[in-house]
Amino acid sequence: MHARLGGYAEAEAHCEEALRLFHVHGRPTDTASTLDSLGYIAHRTGRHTEALDHYRRALALFRAYADATNEADTLANLAETHHAMGEPAPAREAWQQALALYEAQNRGTQAERVRARLR
Template identity: 45%
Template sequence: MGWFAARLGEFDTARDHCRAALTLNRHHHHTDGEAAALDSLGLIAHRTDDHRQAVDHYRHALTLRRTLGHTYQVAGTLDGLGHAHAALRQHHRARQVWTEALELYRAQGRNTDARHVQQQLDDLDEPAGTDPD
């Protein structure tokens, strides 16, 4: 519910639903649900310009998804994390996570997603040898 509200731009409602889902999933030790709620909270934080919080949520979701071995979802979380890093002008970090997402998308045959991430990588305006983070 929270993810759909976030996609509609209803961020306060989305945040409330995702926080409730996070609490519920943690209470029931449902790691996959916890990771999904954290990923959605990362999206919400990013879309509301709280990029540092987005990085925290995405990183936590990424850790859980890697532990579960859910590489399909890992790719999407990496993509979101890259956007948060790019918004913080941490281009080196954005490049790292988008490169990993690109490799996963390609390995999974997700060609449209791979093209999208490749374009994001091409669009990074990182001057050679610098990283503002």
């Protein structure tokens, strides 16, 4: 929530501590969610390459643990970062993957948002 309110430094510090704790306690899906948050922070602070790394690591964990709901959201976030970097092909690919998951999950609002981005 700190990141959503613009408190990026504080949010990043909390996420880094959370990553450490999740690693110690073996919480891979929580680790993935935290990596997604770090990707969000990096994207919003202009560190796009770092954001891609966080999102890709989160995706690998979400996929490994069959968490398709969070996988879809992270794919959409990954697409936004590619788009911000002027990389339309990987952005389109990630949005298409996210759209397929959103449709399969009956997440109409998210699916429509992605369809609009694809247009």
